[in-house]
Amino acid sequence: MPVATDPAVRATGRAPAISPASRVGWLLPPFVLAMYALKPLGPVKDPDAYWHVVAGEHLSQTGQFVLDDPFGAATERVWILNQWLPELVMHWVHAAYGLSGVAFLLCLGSLLVGFSVYASCRRRAAALPTAFLLALVFIALSGSLSPRPQLVTFALTAVTTSAWLLTRQDGRARWWLVPVTWLWACSHGMWFVGPVVGGVVIVGMWLERRASWRAAAHLMLVPALSAAAAAVTPVGPRLFTSPFQVGGVTAYISEWQRPGLTDPAVLAALGLVVLAVVDLLRRREADWTTILLAVAALALALTWARTVGLGAVIAAPLAATALQNLMRRPVAPAPPRERVAVGVTALLSLVVVGIAAPAVAGTPALGPNGLDRTLDALPKGTVLCNDQVDGGWLLLQHPGLRPTMDTRVELYSVEHIHAYLGFVAADAGWESYPQRTGCTHAVLPTSAPVVPRMRASGEWQVVAESGGYVLLKAAR
Incomplete structure (x- = not known):
């Protein structure tokens, strides 16, 4: 029989108890x-x-x-x-x-x-x-x-x-x-x-x-x-x-x-x-x-x-x-x-x-998904004023459209970011942002502060609204 080498075994003559852990x-x-x-x-x-x-x-x-x-x-x-x-x-x-x-x-x-x-x-x-x-x-x-x-x-x-x-x-x-x-x-x-x-x-x-x-x-x-x-x-x-x-x-x-x-x-x-x-x-x-x-x-x-x-x-x-x-x-x-x-x-x-995954992750968790058909009908190359969070969604789901903001923030100038933030918040002079970026349409959450201002301005017409988003078109 081999000699025990564990000190606890030598001291007590028996192996230590194994803990539940x-x-x-x-x-x-x-x-x-x-x-x-x-x-x-x-x-x-x-x-x-x-x-x-x-x-x-x-x-x-x-x-x-x-x-x-x-x-x-x-x-x-x-x-x-x-x-x-x-x-x-x-x-x-x-x-x-x-x-x-x-x-x-x-x-x-x-x-x-x-x-x-x-x-x-x-x-x-x-x-x-x-x-x-x-x-x-x-x-x-x-x-x-x-x-x-x-x-x-x-x-x-x-x-x-x-x-x-x-x-x-x-x-x-x-x-x-x-x-x-x-x-x-x-x-x-x-x-x-x-x-x-x-x-x-x-x-x-x-x-x-x-x-x-x-x-x-x-x-x-x-x-x-x-x-x-x-x-x-x-x-x-x-x-x-x-x-x-x-x-x-x-x-x-x-x-x-x-x-x-x-x-x-x-x-x-x-x-x-x-x-x-x-x-x-x-x-x-x-x-x-x-x-x-x-x-x-x-x-x-x-x-x-x-x-x-x-x-x-x-x-x-x-x-x-x-x-x-x-x-x-x-x-x-x-x-x-x-x-x-x-x-x-x-x-x-x-x-x-x-x-x-197909059942729980097959559809996007963000973006104006209810407006897909309407967005698909827009001419290729249409410039959209959009919420930054939805920019990547637009690039993937509607590759023919051109959003004015997305989360690739490093590609934008500080001046543009300031202008975008002022537009979404409906700050004074928000009207200059669509003109500066060449937007002919805007797709935004209805909760965005600028949306009521755009509706009331007479310069933008509602094209469609669904799922908490609204698509607007410049009247000009």
């Missing part, structure tokens, strides 16, 4: 992952999703990655398709399955984000704390899980952060991050997060004396080559300037505003950072890598609404390590039953989504 803990991560897949299912309500499909269609037809916008009637800046890879996928899926296919992509992308966070945390913590952290990250991402290419950034941030934390442990350069960054740079404008995380970890390793100057310089080749790889995507070097195109108009974009401290998403992200900080204080050691990553995660969570979830994804593996340290137990690899449960749950969740 240990018995069922392995079931919880699959359960939370199912939530990632199933919770986002529903009609497509993100206005950006519609023009992303249009971008993919245009690219597939023309091969243009940088172009003068052919769709909007008032766009003034070059359109850089720096998210072209997922946009192509969205177009192909939409062409085959319609909006229900786009909704399925959202659920699949959300599940992949959850799985990436799960793998990052499970490597560093047991099943039960991993499930808890997965739930916190889901809350932090609640405002960002939409059918948009940003899902790629969330998933690859989890993968990249985990990879660099492994490099911190073993000192090995993970060169596969270079082609991953190339794919990332073809998918979303925030691809640079990966090289930045790498640089932060390398600096932390040097401060902790885990890496000499020479070793740190060798490791720094990975983020440097990753940035170089981004320069040779089909977009070319203009990829580096595209994020700055939005800089002048961020004040008009809700997701680039500072989030409220009482927002549940912010509280969840802060909770992850707090767990890492508490562990640092308890250990009383200069863990510079954790400190720097926690500061980065905190800054992302508090600075912009769009990056709250990103901060949570970066903080998640730090929080996993912290919880496992508090438990004072080594991390056991996921047992086969847990891995099987994760795979089966993911597959079944996607099957459910695939069956339900």
